[in-house]
Amino acid sequence: MxxxxxxxxxxxxxxxxxxxxxxxxxxxxxxxxxxxxxxxxxxxxxxxxxxxxxxxxxxxxxxxxxxxxxxxxxxxxxEIEDCALHTSKTLLEPIHESLHIEQHQVSLPEAKxxxxxxxxxxxxxxxxxxxxxxxxxxxxxxxxxxxxxxxxxxxxxxxxxxxxxxxxxxxxxxxxxxxxxxxxxxxxxxxxxxxxxxxxxxxxxxxxxxxxxxxxxxxxxxxxxxxxxxxxxxxxxxxxxxxxxxxxxxSGATDIHKQAVTKATDSQTTLTSAFSGKKARGINNTFIRMMQKHEHDLPVFPIQNALTKSIRAASSNQNNREFMSLWSGQSPMLASLQxxxxxxxxxxxxxxxxxxxx
Amino acid sequence: MxxxxxxxxxxxxxxxxxxxxxxxxxxxxxxxxxxxxxxxxxxxxxxxxxxxxxxxxxxxxxxxxxxxxxxxxxxxxxEIEDCALHTSKTLLEPIHESLHIEQHQVSLPEAKxxxxxxxxxxxxxxxxxxxxxxxxxxxxxxxxxxxxxxxxxxxxxxxxxxxxxxxxxxxxxxxxxxxxxxxxxxxxxxxxxxxxxxxxxxxxxxxxxxxxxxxxxxxxxxxxxxxxxxxxxxxxxxxxxxxxxxxxxxSGATDIHKQAVTKATDSQTTLTSAFSGKKARGINNTFIRMMQKHEHDLPVFPIQNALTKSIRAASSNQNNREFMSLWSGQSPMLASLQxxxxxxxxxxxxxxxxxxxx
CATH class of the missing domain: 3.20.20.70 (Aldolase class I)
Structure with a gap:
C-alpha cells in the first residue's frame, strides 16, 4: 500500500x-x-x-x-566563536603551508x-x-x-x-x-x-x-x-x-575520490566533523587523524566548512587524497565504476x- | 543452500x-x-x-x-598498568561512597x-x-x-x-x-x-x-x-x-534492567568502555556520562570489569539504574516482556x- x-x-x-x-x-x-x-x-x-x-x-x-x-x-x-576560529586557523596553518596554499582568503558566512x-x-x-x-x-x-x-x-x-x-x-x-x-x-x-x-x-x-x-x-x-x-x-x-x-x-566526484572508494574496505570509513563542523562519514585519511583530538574545539557548521575549503580544493588539485573529504558510506567494497x-x-x-x- | x-x-x-x-x-x-x-x-x-x-x-x-x-x-x-589502575580507583571512589559500599575488595585477575x-x-x-x-x-x-x-x-x-x-x-x-x-x-x-x-x-x-x-x-x-x-x-x-x-x-536480567530496556528509545543507547575496559552498548546513565571523558585513561578488559563489579552489584541491589550496565541493542522500542x-x-x-x- x-x-x-x-x-x-x-x-x-x-x-x-x-x-x-x-x-x-x-x-x-x-x-x-x-x-x-x-x-x-x-x-x-x-x-x-x-x-x-x-x-x-x-x-x-x-x-x-x-x-x-x-x-x-x-x-x-x-555563532562565530573567536576562540574556536583561532584554534581552527592555528591547526590549519601548517596544512596550508604543506600544500603550498599561499593565498587562502576565507569568506566566512556573514549572518548568524x-x-x-x-x-x-x-x-x-x-x-x-x-x-x-x-x-x-x-x-x-x-x-x-x-x-x-x-x-x-x-x-x-x-x-x-x-x-x-x-x-x-x-x-x-x-x-x-x-x-x-x-x-x-x-x-x-x-x-x-x-x-x-x-x-x-x-x-x-x-x-x-x-x-x-x-x-x-x-x-x-x-x-x-x-x-x-x-x-x-x-x-x-x-x-x-x-x-x-x-x-x-x-558523477562529478574526482577520480581520486572514486578510486579511494573502490579501494576502501568496510572498516576504513570514519565519522569526522573536522571538514565542515558537522559530523560526516568518509574514508579515513591524514587530515581526519590530525584533527581528531581537536574536533570539539573547532567552529560549527558552516564556519569550519568555509575554513577548510582551500585545503580540500588544493589537496584535490594536487591528487593528494590525504586532505580531501572522501565521503563514503560503510559499503565501499560494493562500489564499482559504471x-x-x-x-x-x-x-x-x-x-x-x-x-x-x- | x-x-x-x-x-x-x-x-x-x-x-x-x-x-x-x-x-x-x-x-x-x-x-x-x-x-x-x-x-x-x-x-x-x-x-x-x-x-x-x-x-x-x-x-x-x-x-x-x-x-x-x-x-x-x-x-x-x-598488562596491569599502575597509572590506569590509579585513575580508575580515584574515579570510582566517590561512587563507592555515594552507594555506601564499605568493603569493596577487588580481586584483580592475576595472570597476564x-x-x-x-x-x-x-x-x-x-x-x-x-x-x-x-x-x-x-x-x-x-x-x-x-x-x-x-x-x-x-x-x-x-x-x-x-x-x-x-x-x-x-x-x-x-x-x-x-x-x-x-x-x-x-x-x-x-x-x-x-x-x-x-x-x-x-x-x-x-x-x-x-x-x-x-x-x-x-x-x-x-x-x-x-x-x-x-x-x-x-x-x-x-x-x-x-x-x-x-x-x-x-531471562535472569533484573527487573530494573528489563524495565530500562522496554522504556528506552532508539537514541538512548550508547557505547562505553567504562564498565569493563572494552566497548559495549547499553542504555545511557549517570555512570557512563561521568566516566565518558576518562574512558581512554582506564584499565583494559578485564581489569576495569573487576574494578566496577561492586558498583554494578550495589547499584542493582539498590534498584538504582544509574550505576548498572544496562546492556541493550539499538532496538529497545521493539522489546516486550513475554x-x-x-x-x-x-x-x-x-x-x-x-x-x-x-
Whole structure:
C-alpha cells in the first residue's frame, strides 16, 4: 500500500532515489541519467546560490523530461566563536603551508543564519515547478511547508532517529528518509547530539515504521539488490543510494575520490566533523587523524566548512587524497565504476535474484 | 543452500540463536526454553569457571534434550598498568561512597592472560559433549580448533568487519556471527580498533557474504520478523538475538534492567568502555556520562570489569539504574516482556507476514 502510493507519487519505475551529493558530485548528467532510468535523480542545492541552482535545474531539464528533485539544507542558527576560529586557523596553518596554499582568503558566512539564500532557493523551486523537495539538517518552517504544498511539491524530510521521523510526519511532510549510521557524507541529525543519532538501519527502520504512517525511504550503506530487498523487508518503500552513484561515470566526484572508494574496505570509513563542523562519514585519511583530538574545539557548521575549503580544493588539485573529504558510506567494497544505467539495472536484477533465492 | 545446511547442522526449526548474555542474564531456563522451541539456546561462559559452567550445562540438560551451545571469551593478553589502575580507583571512589559500599575488595585477575580457566572450559565442553561452541573477542588457537573439531563440535566465530570474517573462515571455523554496530553488550572486534569495528548490518553482511563461503549469522538490533527477513535478504542464514531474549520471563536480567530496556528509545543507547575496559552498548546513565571523558585513561578488559563489579552489584541491589550496565541493542522500542516461546512464535509469524506482504 505505502509502496504503491510512493511509486505513483514519485513517478518511479524502480524504488531508488539518488542521494543528493553536494560539492559537485551530483552533476546534472547524473541527476538526469537516474531520472531517465526509472529512478529519481536529485540536485544537491545545499551549497548553491539561486543562480547556480537555476543553472543546474535548467541543465537537468534539458537532459530529462522525467521527474527529479532538489535537496536543501535547512539553515541552522550559529555563532562565530573567536576562540574556536583561532584554534581552527592555528591547526590549519601548517596544512596550508604543506600544500603550498599561499593565498587562502576565507569568506566566512556573514549572518548568524543563512536564511536569505534558503528562501530564495525555495522561491526558485516554486517558480521552476520542481516536483520533489527533500530537506536535510532540520524541519522546514510551517510557512515554507505551506508555500511548497500549495504548489503540490512533494516534501521529504531526513531523520536519523525515531523521534525525528515522528516530528517530520507531524510537521506535515509527505515522506521521510531514514538515514542509518551506515550512511556516507553528513549526518542529518537535528533533535539529538550527533552521537545519539547513529542508529543502524536494521534497528532504525522497524522501530520507526511502527510509529509513523508516511512512507519511509531507507538511506545508508545500500548499494546492491540484497540491501534493497532488506530495506523493503524492514518496512521501507524505497531506498536512497549515495556512494553507489558517486562512483558512476556521470558523477562529478574526482577520480581520486572514486578510486579511494573502490579501494576502501568496510572498516576504513570514519565519522569526522573536522571538514565542515558537522559530523560526516568518509574514508579515513591524514587530515581526519590530525584533527581528531581537536574536533570539539573547532567552529560549527558552516564556519569550519568555509575554513577548510582551500585545503580540500588544493589537496584535490594536487591528487593528494590525504586532505580531501572522501565521503563514503560503510559499503565501499560494493562500489564499482559504471554508468548510472548499469548500476540501476544490476541492483534491480540482484533484487529479483535475492527474492527468488530465499 | 547455505541456509539448508545451517538448519540441519545446528538442528534448528527456526533460524534463531539466542545470544549468550554473560553475568547471569542467560539462565539455564532461558537457554533450555529457546532450545525447546526450535531455536538454539546458548550458555554464556565468558565469566564462568569450570565448576559454574558444569552446573549450568547440567541444569540445561535437565530441561532440554535438544541442542544448545556454549559461548567462550577468547582470552586477551593484557598488562596491569599502575597509572590506569590509579585513575580508575580515584574515579570510582566517590561512587563507592555515594552507594555506601564499605568493603569493596577487588580481586584483580592475576595472570597476564587468563588462559588456564579458558582451557579448562574447553576440556569441560569436550567432556560434556556440548554440540556447539561460539567464540567472542578473537580466534581460538589452532590447537583448540583441532581438539574441538575432533569431537565434531560446531565452531562459530564472531566478526565485526569483513576482514575478521575472512580470518574466521581461514582458521577453519564452521560459521560466523556478524555483529553489527547495532548490537547490545560487548563488541567482538579483535583485528581493528573498536571504532573501526562499528559497521551497520546493512553494510556488513552484503560485503562479507561476497568474500566468504561459510554460513553467516546476523547479530545486532534484530528483534522482529522484519529484521529477520531483512537479515536473510542480506545473505545471513540465521540471526542471533540478545536484547529480545533479555526481557523474556526466563531471562535472569533484573527487573530494573528489563524495565530500562522496554522504556528506552532508539537514541538512548550508547557505547562505553567504562564498565569493563572494552566497548559495549547499553542504555545511557549517570555512570557512563561521568566516566565518558576518562574512558581512554582506564584499565583494559578485564581489569576495569573487576574494578566496577561492586558498583554494578550495589547499584542493582539498590534498584538504582544509574550505576548498572544496562546492556541493550539499538532496538529497545521493539522489546516486550513475554516468554521465550511467545517471542519466537511472534517473530516467526511476523517474518511470514513480511514475506507475504512484499
Amino acid at each position: 505505502k509502496q504503491a502510493s510512493l511509486y505513483e507519487r514519485l513517478h518511479l519505475t524502480h524504488p531508488i532515489i539518488q542521494a543528493p551529493m553536494a560539492g559537485g558530485i551530483s552533476t546534472p548528467e547524473l541527476t538526469a541519467a537516474v531520472s531517465n532510468n526509472g529512478c529519481l535523480g536529485m540536485i544537491a542545492a545545499g551549497y548553491l546560490d539561486p543562480d547556480a541552482l537555476l543553472k543546474e535545474i535548467k541543465a537537468v531539464k534539458k537532459k530529462t523530461k522525467n521527474w527529479f528533485g532538489v535537496n536543501l539544507f535547512v539553515p541552522n542558527v550559529y 543564519c543563512d536564511d536569505d539564500n534558503y528562501h530564495q532557493l525555495i522561491d526558485l523551486i516554486i517558480r521552476e515547478k520542481v516536483p520533489v523537495c527533500t530537506f536535510t539538517f532540520g524541519l522546514p518552517s510551517r510557512d515554507v511547508i505551506h508555500r511548497l504544498k500549495q504548489q503540490h511539491i512533494i516534501l521529504i524530510g531526513t531523520a536519523t532517529t525515531v523521534k525525528e521521523a515522528i516530528e517530520i510526519e507531524r510537521a506535515g511532510l509527505d515522506m521521510v528518509i531514514l538515514q542509518g549510521s551506515e550512511a556516507g557524507g553528513h549526518r542529518g541529525t537535528f533533535l539529538h547530539t550527533e552521537d545519539e543519532g547513529l542508529i543502524g538501519l536494521m534497528a532504525l527502520i522497524p522501530q520507526a515504521v511502527r510509529l509513523i504512517n508516511i512512507p519511509v525511504i531507507a538511506a545508508g550503506g545500500i548499494m546492491d539488490g540484497r540491501a534493497l530487498m532488506a530495506a523493503r523487508c524492514l518496512g521501507a518503500a524505497a531506498v536512497q543510494m549515495g556512494t553507489a552513484f558517486l562512483t558512476c561515470t556521470e 554508468s548510472a544505467e548499469e548500476l540501476i539495472e544490476r541492483v534491480m536484477e540482484e533484487a529479483e535474484e535475492v527474492w527468488n533465492g530465499i | 547455505k541456509q539448508a545446511s545451517l538448519y540441519e547442522r545446528l538442528h534448528l526449526t527456526h533460524p534463531i540463536i539466542q545470544a549468550p548474555m554473560a553475568g547471569g542474564i542467560s539462565t539455564p531456563e532461558l537457554t533450555a526454553a529457546v532450545s525447546n522451541n526450535g531455536c538454539l539456546g546458548m550458555i554464556a561462559a565468558g565469566y564462568l569457571d569450570p565448576d559454574a559452567l558444569l552446573k549450568e550445562i547440567k541444569a540445561v540438560k535437565k530441561k532440554t534434550k535438544n541442542w544448545f551451545g556454549v559461548n567462550l571469551f577468547v582470552p586477551n593478553v593484557y 592472560c587468563d588462559d588456564d580457566n579458558y582451557h579448562q572450559l574447553i576440556d569441560l565442553i569436550i567432556r560434556e559433549k556440548v554440540p556447539v561452541c561460539t567464540f567472542t573477542f578473537g580466534l581460538p588457537s589452532r590447537d583448540v580448533i583441532h581438539r574441538l573439531k575432533q569431537q565434531h563440535i560446531i565452531l562459530i566465530g564472531t566478526a565485526t568487519t569483513v576482514k575478521e570474517a575472512i580470518e574466521i573462515e581461514r582458521a577453519g571455523l564452521d560459521m560466523v556471527i556478524l555483529q553489527g554496530s547495532e548490537a547490545g553488550g560487548h563488541r567482538g572486534t579483535f583485528l581493528h580498533t573498536e571504532d573501526e569495528g562499528l559497521i551497520g548490518l546493512m553494510a556488513l553482511i552484503p560485503q562479507a557474504v561476497r568474500l566468504i563461503n561459510i554460513p553467516v549469522i546476523a547479530a545486532g538490533g534484530i528483534m522482529d520478523g522484519r529484521a529477520l527477513m531483512a537479515a536473510r535478504c542480506l545473505g545471513a542464514a540465521a540471526v542471533q538475538m540478545g536484547t529480545a531474549f533479555l526481557t523474556c520471563t526466563e 516468554s521465550a516461546e511467545e517471542l519466537i512464535e511472534r517473530v516467526m509469524e511476523e517474518a511470514e507476514e513480511v514475506w507475504n506482504g512484499i
